[in-house]
């Protein structure tokens with residue numbers, strides 16, 4: 001294997017999923033859809049939905065504390081908190097500052113949010129890696145927390161079947177024993193922003209009674225089919241770029257963790273990358289698409305199931321609104 005020595009490793013992960021399960025049968029009662037359509041077109045069987053009193057900050061706090069406990073660290077050890085979320089509790093201040101306060105991280109830590117939709121976790125890991133490379137800290141907390149149910153138009157059958165709620169967190173520390181990020185590749189294409197957006201509610205188009213009535217502040221997907229095609233193309237390309245940069249043959253990949261949006265997207269991406277499905281982690285049927293929380297939740301479950309052990313090489317790929325996409329190879 002060629003490539004550069006890793007700088008940053010993931011030393012612990014944790015996840016939080018709300019208890020409440022919403023099945024496809026539950027959705028049949030809300031919109032004109034069917035369990036068989038959802039399963040055949042997406043692979044999703046159920047998703048978790050957070051109750052009104054559990055927000056993105058609440059879920060992120062639990063995942064963050066879980067990851068720190070697993071790493072044997074205290075909140076006061078954290079030098080930086082990077083949160084990715086498409087569903088902040090409020091627009092200002094950042095979710096990261098709220099999580100900093102909740103977990104009791106010290107004031108010598110800096111905290112901020114990034115906006116990269118479903119690709120947010122991989123972007124945040126790269127930011128953490130860069131901060132460590134600059135020698136600015138030793139312990140970084142990456143938290144991805146998403147209450148997608150709060151921005152879904154529950155009358156829109158094209159989107160409401162796809163998403164769920166949850167959070168995942170990772171502690172990122174300097175590499176040791178060759179563990180850590182081997183290569184990464186991230187891109188975005190703002191020309192494709194109209195494909196997937198919340199058109200109203202920002203400073204350009206503040207909420208009005210009319211926009212609220214028309215649900216223009218909710219997630220709107222223009223063409224699921226085009227998002228689908230872009231996702232496969234971009235994740236396959238990013239995965240190949242990462243394997244090339246790290247000098248990894250495909251048979252050196254122990255586990256692929258793709259973003260979980262649609263089982264057909266996952267299968268096509270794995271096929272392009274030449275990775276057999278028995279090496280691909282899938283939990284989409286249980287959670288749907290949890291946006292940027294997807295990958296850390298997968299990593300945490302994969303480790304718990306013994307599919308990621310020290311030394312395993314994992315290839316992660318993601319795409320989301322922006323459009324944004326990326327891939328990362330990491331030795332566990």
Ligand code: ACO
Pocket residue numbers: 032033034037038041042117118119157158161162196221223224225226227228261262289291319320321
């Ligand atoms: N139940 C039943 N029928 C439906 C449903 C539904 N829930 N949703 C759409 N349909 C209908 C459509 O109206 C259409 O009917 P028509 O042929 O009479 O016009 C038909 O099913 C086919 O619709 P398509 O959109 O062409 O279906 P497709 O096979 O592309 O599947 C899907 C749709 C599942 C959305 C797929 O395109 C997809 O997964 N795309 C990727 C979407 C995605 O991942 N988005 C999230 C990005 S991540 C982020 O950053 C937020």
